[in-house]
Amino acid sequence: MKDCTPGRIGNEAMNSIAYIIIQLIVTLLAAPLVGGLIKKVKALTQKRKGAPVLQMYFDLYKLLQKTSVVSEVSSWIYKAAPYIVFATALTGALLVPVSTKIVPVLIPGDFIMLVSILALGRFFMMAAALDTASTFGGMGSSREAMISSLIEPSILVALFTVGLLSGSTSLPRMMQTVQVTGFPFAHPVYMMVGLALLIIIIAETSRIPVDDPSTHLELTMVHEAMILEYSGRHLALLEYGAAVKQLVFVTLFVNIFIPHDQLIPFMGFGAVILSLLLYLLKVVLMAVVIALIEVNTVKFKLFSIPNLAALSFILAFLGILQFFILGGYHV
Amino acid sequence: MSENLSETLSVLILLSSFVLMANKRISSYIKSFRIQSMLIALAAGVMGVRSLLDEGRWDILIVCILIVVLKVIYIPGLLNRTYASVRYRVEKDFILNIPILVLVCCGLVVFSYFTLASIDGSSQGMSNMQLVNSISVIWIGLFFMISRKKALGQIIGFLVIENGLYITAMLATQGMPFIVDLGIFIDLVTFVLIMGMLTFRINDQFDSIDTDQLNNLKG
Numbered sequence: 001m002k003d004c005t006p007g008r009i010g011n012e013a014m015n016s017i018a019y020i021i022i023q024l025i026v027t028l029l030a031a032p033l034v035g036g037l038i039k040k041v042k043a044l045t046q047k048r049k050g051a052p053v054l055q056m057y058f059d060l061y062k063l064l065q066k067t068s069v070v071s072e073v074s075s076w077i078y079k080a081a082p083y084i085v086f087a088t089a090l091t092g093a094l095l096v097p098v099s100t101k102i103v104p105v106l107i108p109g110d111f112i113m114l115v116s117i118l119a120l121g122r123f124f125m126m127a128a129a130l131d132t133a134s135t136f137g138g139m140g141s142s143r144e145a146m147i148s149s150l151i152e153p154s155i156l157v158a159l160f161t162v163g164l165l166s167g168s169t170s171l172p173r174m175m176q177t178v179q180v181t182g183f184p185f186a187h188p189v190y191m192m193v194g195l196a197l198l199i200i201i202i203a204e205t206s207r208i209p210v211d212d213p214s215t216h217l218e219l220t221m222v223h224e225a226m227i228l229e230y231s232g233r234h235l236a237l238l239e240y241g242a243a244v245k246q247l248v249f250v251t252l253f254v255n256i257f258i259p260h261d262q263l264i265p266f267m268g269f270g271a272v273i274l275s276l277l278l279y280l281l282k283v284v285l286m287a288v289v290i291a292l293i294e295v296n297t298v299k300f301k302l303f304s305i306p307n308l309a310a311l312s313f314i315l316a317f318l319g320i321l322q323f324f325i326l327g328g329y330h331v
Numbered sequence: 332m333s334e335n336l337s338e339t340l341s342v343l344i345l346l347s348s349f350v351l352m353a354n355k356r357i358s359s360y361i362k363s364f365r366i367q368s369m370l371i372a373l374a375a376g377v378m379g380v381r382s383l384l385d386e387g388r389w390d391i392l393i394v395c396i397l398i399v400v401l402k403v404i405y406i407p408g409l410l411n412r413t414y415a416s417v418r419y420r421v422e423k424d425f426i427l428n429i430p431i432l433v434l435v436c437c438g439l440v441v442f443s444y445f446t447l448a449s450i451d452g453s454s455q456g457m458s459n460m461q462l463v464n465s466i467s468v469i470w471i472g473l474f475f476m477i478s479r480k481k482a483l484g485q486i487i488g489f490l491v492i493e494n495g496l497y498i499t500a501m502l503a504t505q506g507m508p509f510i511v512d513l514g515i516f517i518d519l520v521t522f523v524l525i526m527g528m529l530t531f532r533i534n535d536q537f538d539s540i541d542t543d544q545l546n547n548l549k550g
Binding site: 317 | 336338342345430437441444460
């Protein structure tokens with residue numbers, strides 16, 4: 001304690017506070033945009049005009065002004081779940097840097113913590129869906145439990161592979177290592193892990209081959225079935241939490257597999273702004289890619305989802321296998 | 332760069348055999364086989380250009396064109412024609428469910444890694460990884476052959492084994508003698524023609540190309 005000069009502590013703390021503020025503002029503002037873009041691109045491919053890109057902001061604003069209806073047989077879990085889901089999504093967002101030009105100094109945590117935090121949110125969401133004992137809630141919970149238990153191993157294996165390549169489990173360090181590689185998709189290990197993560201993103205964010213986010217059809221819904229009972233402010237928080245979680249996964253993908261910060265040679269405030277603009281460009285690109293995947297596939301039946309999960313696990317596992325066959329070859 | 336490209340291609344060829352294993356329908360088997368052959372033609376093309384620039388040899392490029400003509404255009408077309416004429420109702424024809432089949436394939440990759448690592452003098456690093464990938468393609472082709480019941484699936488399994496053998500030989504020797512390549516191709520065409528004919532016969536006799544029904548022949 002005595003050899004820490006006040007000036008340095010002040011600098012580090014300022015750096016971390018700036019990081020937290022920028023990270024939260026960017027995540028909160030950009031999160032509903034991804035869903036809106038996906039819907040817009042889907043509408044355009046179907047020769048429809050579609051809802052405006054900013055529709056989700058209007059929806060959230062409207063929902064936040066309404067009161068929530070809470071069933072009188074429900075317990076505290078039902079009321080706490082929206083806040084926990086939103087808070088865990090935001091905490092997850094703090095662990096995945098949007099730009100490596102601002103690196104957190106005082107925030108510990110790595111991808112294992114990220115996966116666990118998001119799993120906590122998901123647990124409360126499933127518990128709350130079971131709480132009011134409606135039929136759809138239980139159905140949605142059981143489906144979500146199945147999908148998430150199938151997908152979780154492949155997230156961990158995929159991220160462990162990138163962690164092994166960069167020699168660290170911390171997400172900022174992983175992203176900084178990739179920036180040296182240049183074009184990661186030419187490298188076999190990154191290619192496998194990237195494809196695995198693409199499948200994981202689609203499954204985790206309830207996109208079409210796994211779950212259809214735009215319908216309330218009894219046979220297909222997973223995420224919607226769980227939040228069917230909610231209304232008003234609680235619904236807004238759950239929707240916002242889901243959007244933030246989606247952005248967290250998209251950020252993870254684009255910042256690991258399409259690194260951009262090595263293109264900016266200078267440091268300082270301008271670099272951060274430029275880096276954030278490039279980041280938003282990548283997020284838009286990713287949203288278009290997800291939308292095109294959604295347009296070109298059909299929804300799987302529930303019992304075909306293990307095939308998809310097996311494929312993503314195999315991709316991640318082959319990635320780690322190729323890494324060991326390469327003999328600890330660092331890029 | 333070209334070293335990196337050929338190792339990426341070798342991983343993609345391995346991946347395409349996993350995709351083949353995860354497929355359910357015979358039309359998608361043929362499609363995946365065609366993609367795998369395209370990747371092999373691409374790998375041969377990369378190697379051919381390199382040998383042309385380094386040593387002035389044309390033969391690998393000619394082999395690459397032969398692969399495109401035979402394995403990408405002719406044989407998948409032949410199989411598609413056979414499939415169209417013996418079309419039957421139920422297409423799902425595997426003995427275990429797909430996740431287990433794919434996981435067993437993963438085990439086969441590990442197995443081929445350990446068998447290769449136990450050989451003394453096997454080269455380390457890049458070429459070792461490419462060798463493991465291509466030998467795994469052979470194992471997966473064999474496993475594909477025994478996991479499918481229909482005759483067409485088994486033909487494709489054999490063709491995948493052949494693809495794996497070809498890519499292993501190409502990687503190990505940096506281009507076989509041209510006459511050996513030609514012999515392999517002629518063998519392959521003969522095999523596919525005979526098997527196509529046999530499939531027609533099985534279909535005539537049993538109204539199905541399910542090879543399990545051949546058990547009826549037992550006395």
